[in-house]
Amino acid sequence: MSDDDYFNRGSWSEKSGAAKRREEEAMKAFETVRLETEARTDLKAGSRETIQLLKPSCHLTQACWKSFRAHVQSFEGWTVKRRAATEAEKKESKEKRKSTVYFTMVSFSVKKSAKNNWKVKSRNQKKRQKNDTSDLSSCESGDDFEIPARKKAKGDF
Numbered sequence: 001m002s003d004d005d006y007f008n009r010g011s012w013s014e015k016s017g018a019a020k021r022r023e024e025e026a027m028k029a030f031e032t033v034r035l036e037t038e039a040r041t042d043l044k045a046g047s048r049e050t051i052q053l054l055k056p057s058c059h060l061t062q063a064c065w066k067s068f069r070a071h072v073q074s075f076e077g078w079t080v081k082r083r084a085a086t087e088a089e090k091k092e093s094k095e096k097r098k099s100t101v102y103f104t105m106v107s108f109s110v111k112k113s114a115k116n117n118w119k120v121k122s123r124n125q126k127k128r129q130k131n132d133t134s135d136l137s138s139c140e141s142g143d144d145f146e147i148p149a150r151k152k153a154k155g156d157f
Contacts, residue, residue: 014063023064029053030072030080030106043110051108056085056093056101077109 015023033051043049054060060068065082072080082102085095095101 015061019061019064022058022060023068026054026058026060026064026068026104027071030068033106034075034078034108037108043108045110045112047110049108049110050105052103053080053106054102054104056090056095056103058104059097059101060104072106077111079107079109081105081107 030053033053037043037049037051040049069080072078082104085093085101085103089103090097090101
């Protein structure tokens, strides 16, 4: 303790060695599932595949959960969620902790066909080129800006 009667935790690690090991295991498990899922040909465009990745026994601390979630979401189409286990599920999985434990699931949203995405992108690029009448890099004052045009509703002409 210091003279001010408090602990200086500045040099303490945010993640313990065990927490880092569990996070690495989770990332390896995700990488395996990601490669297998993305390689599947039976998934239909626009569908979503959800897979339970971790059981409650693989506990990720808040710091590990934050970095693991960021890692999963860095891949296009992937999301991760965790769900609190019920008391019955705790007993079933032989979990003895009294605190909340989580099941971790990852979901993969299959992209709609690349052909359709290309058409939409192409149309949007044409609209931007058509609407772009000025060179924005030539604006001399900071208060000059362009208000985007309102999207037309079905009945508007």
